[in-house]
Amino acid sequence: MELWRQIFIHGMDMFNLLIVSYFFIGNGVYTLLMVLSLATVWLYNRRLSYQDLDEIRESPVTPPVTIVIPAWNEERIILETTTSTLQTDYPELEVVVVDDGSTDGTLTRLIDHFHLVKMDLIYRPHIFTRAVRGFYMNPETPNLLVVSKENGGKPDALNAGINVCRTPYFCTLDSDSILERDALLRLMRPVIHSPVNTVASGGIVRVMNGCQIRDGRVAQVALPKSSLERFQVVEYLRSFLFGRTGWDLLGGTLIVSGAFAIFHRETVMEAGGFAHDTVTEDMDLIVQLHHWAAKSKRRIRMSFTSDPVCWTECPATLKMLGKQRRRWQLGLCQTLWKHSEMLFNRKYGMVGTLSFPFHLYVEALGAVVEFLGYFMVPLAIIFGMVPAMLYLLFVLLSLAYGGLLSIGAVLLEELTYRRYPAYRDLARLLWYAFIENLGYRQLVLYYRFEGVVRFLTGSGRWEKVTHVGVTQ
């Protein structure tokens, strides 16, 4: 009995140590990222004062770009997305919508609205995809091509888009997203200005819920009505403004949101295109590109820029939020597992030595540690292994520190882009940043934990997130 007691005590001690290390490593790196991002974004914003977009718009050497929009059962928003994409301010632009075997009226709506006719065009499958059923074009709108194919998932649709794309760069855009008019020019700026071959360039994704949409554009920015969506606004700000900016500065970019990103077509093709074996094909591609660059000894760059904006709808219900977060967590685990040889591998530079281990320990396994912590630590208190006061203080510290990071993200927004002009919205953002760790964090943690469980049990599959629609 005594032996079991000792094992239990040691086990609990180990777990408590794990929790403390998770807390300090996680928050330490987040703090570093926040400080770096505050400096970088502030500086970047200042630098924008002498970075004219006309240079890119008017230069004959600006490379043409194809925007690839994979769509599956998106009849509700596909017209707005396609229309706004066609209006994007860019010198040479093509738009390819890939209908991934939708069972609703996605394709029909596109055909009717843009007066498309079916054509039997040549399809060269440089990357293998499911069969293409047909191409739809309107000779009057030659820069729009709709590809109808058998359902094969988002990566398959993206690969079909790459196969028909003829430009050196392509931009992936989610079918439920709206680009700001000059977003593509801004996203291409680091590609054009960098002396190193930039193979991926990501922009910021902001929450569209609550905003007024007119003629396929965000006409008025405002916070959404429900708390669930407001929490996500804060979360997106934190994730994009300081998470991605910080990692970009450190050269450890591991995630570029496929909702809105530019890729160098040939490099992506050489790296094998979007893989089907993970549910977060965007992250997988980025890691794959790092892998490919190290293997082929190529010097490449991936950039994140905080001023090109893509507006997207975030889940408005708990059910949809759960689906989304489970998928993200599952994809993270799958990608990290798939490329596990990068862990602490100096060959991959900052990605292998810092970013990959951080994502594994804090972002992937952290969900398990934190989730179990909510049960194990009270257990330790009951058994008298940890003083209740210490536990309480530790919880308070973690809440206060989480709040600090979220408020830091709001400060970053205020220092730079100030997209929420109303004082009331600013106060609300701060309030939601302050209380984000009371309830919402635990809810998301639960979904993330479920995602890890799904990974461990091998029940990984794509969960479709449907939206309720934005204000027109």
Place this chain on the structure above:
Amino acid sequence: MDAMPFLIENVTKVVLALFVLALMGNFFLIGVVFLRRWRRQKYFSRVDALREQYGPIIAGVVSGRIAYPNGLDELRQISGPDRLFMLERLCLEKKPTPQEEPLLRRLCEDLGLVKIWQQRLMGQIDQSSLREALINPQGVLRRVKFLHFLIRSKSAENLGLIRHEPSWPLLVKALDDPNPDIQMVAVRALTAIHYPGSFLPLAEQLHKAVLESTPNLSVRVLKTALVSFPLQSARELRPSLRHPNPRIRFLATDVIREMVEREASGKADFRLDRKNFDDETAGVFLTDLPFDGNPDVRARAAPVIAYLADPRAASTLFTLLEDSAWFVRLHAVRSLARHRFLPTGDRISSALTDPNWRVREAAVRILRGFGRPGLDLLTAHFLATRDRYSREQVADEFQRAGLIPELLTRCAETGNGRDTAVLRNMAEMGKTSYMISVLEEREGNGKLRKSFLQHFGRYPDPQIHQWVERVAVKEPDFDVRSLAQEVLAATPQRGEG
């Protein structure tokens, strides 16, 4: 184990202290957010007020509606610690039109802005006091030396915006600044000013961008700058065209190509002759570059050769059409499109059967771009060739260009044998989706449908067969419906062999 209570106590204290610190941090950041918002509002209120008061004066002065001395006196009245910053902001708020530029330049000079920008670009920045740093929008930048590059870059940008030609030597000097932002903005400003003397230093930067292992400037930025200069500057790139580094030769060729393309755009009879292109450079394009070891150079030389008035140009271009590298052939084919004065149609037709699909595609598109004569060549090739890939490519272009409705109409109206033959070929290739779409769209056009039924109704194409079945049942026009039923009756059913 005895030391445990002591440790826990200490840990508790540390955690408590951290908690208090984090909480205070929360409130501090919230305070900063609101302070920042308040300061920004105050700043924008001042900008708005100044804009309202002085905006019309500036607009009037630069457009000549307000007498220059009067306007200048009014603007000199702007005061305050941020006077220069506000003046700069108000003057350069809108990009000036070419007509406004001279007066705006003069205004900036007379207000003392140009001198300050020049000094700042050269690194002469007056350091601000701590108080000023907190009040003035540019105070922090002036106080922290590390941030001076922001002010210097902005100054270079401003000089470029007003195209201040006398500043070009300073901007050229800035090209060698260790800060990449200053270098980049200097390149852009020089591009805007277009002073001939700055072309060569920019070309030198291009060499550096290629030869240095970690260059500051991107090749694209430098190319954008160089191609914006007049075509006459191309001669300055002659040493680059003969440079031992193949990438430099390629970039120089490409810059000249872009210059030539820009000059030629919209001019149908544009040619490169002694008036706009010197003999020696033309000679390099005719004798050296088509035989360069770097295929990229050969490829990019082709479009320039196409515009050369020299009689050797055509034969040189035809040589490039036979090049072993597909992208050289691709560029050569594309170049033929520009060389309208040559009897190039047959040459392009020969590229329709090129082993590389991109070359085939380019050839098809170019012929299509030639209008009716090109279309006739394409049609003739489409009907005559047995090359499957070439036929696929032509059929692809016929669809993309939206020619199917026209072919169907002509087939129905005139019974033109060639149009019918084209459609027949396409039907045999299974390219019938577009035809069916047109027939279904034109519900009322019985003649078109009748003609199609007569010519293609019996084709063993599943889409055609389904359409005939639909027409046989649903067509409101009795004649067309009867014909469809006849066709169906005469068509062997599936499984009948």
